[in-house]
Amino acid sequence: MGRPKAHIVNKRYEILTSDQKTKFLDAFYIIRNSVQWKPGKDISHLEKRKRMRHLALTASLRDYHDVISTLVRNDQNIVYLYEFENTYYYAVRGFFQGNEWLVIFGNDGIIETAFPPEDIDHYLTNRGFVLLDRISEVLKWTKLVKN
Numbered sequence: 001m002g003r004p005k006a007h008i009v010n011k012r013y014e015i016l017t018s019d020q021k022t023k024f025l026d027a028f029y030i031i032r033n034s035v036q037w038k039p040g041k042d043i044s045h046l047e048k049r050k051r052m053r054h055l056a057l058t059a060s061l062r063d064y065h066d067v068i069s070t071l072v073r074n075d076q077n078i079v080y081l082y083e084f085e086n087t088y089y090y091a092v093r094g095f096f097q098g099n100e101w102l103v104i105f106g107n108d109g110i111i112e113t114a115f116p117p118e119d120i121d122h123y124l125t126n127r128g129f130v131l132l133d134r135i136s137e138v139l140k141w142t143k144l145v146k147n
Helices: 018-033 041-051 061-072 120-127 135-146
Strands: 078-084 087-096 099-106 111-115 130-134
Touching (some): 018 061, 018 099, 041 061, 061 087, 061 099, 087 120
Antiparallel strands (some): 078 130
16 A cells, blocks of 8 residues: 555755755845846846847836746746855746746845746756745745744
8 A cells, every 4th residue: 555645745845954945035035025136237138138039129127027026926936946156046937928937046136037948948957957846835835944
């Protein structure tokens, strides 16, 4: 007799230490409240998205921020973890107007980039992103650390 499905638990929440969960939660609330970029990076990223036809040529920085805000505020979207040079970054994966986008940000809540990869699964796999869970679930287990 096999285990009941209710007892089969995916322990992705154990990937992050308590400190890392706290940092994620802080960064996530920063990005949910306002889109912030490293100095000078907002316009260069906007122009790149326009050149690549990810955004309309008439798109404003506000339009780009609306895409990002919509994605990070949808609790059904998926969160991934990415480690680069001993620093953790997070990616939110979701749809905006029929296109699947990634929003990548660091522990400080600052946007690294936001774009719709041509093959999002290939992009995530080749770079070593680790699936955490839906935003709603990640928020549940990260909030437990703060309480």
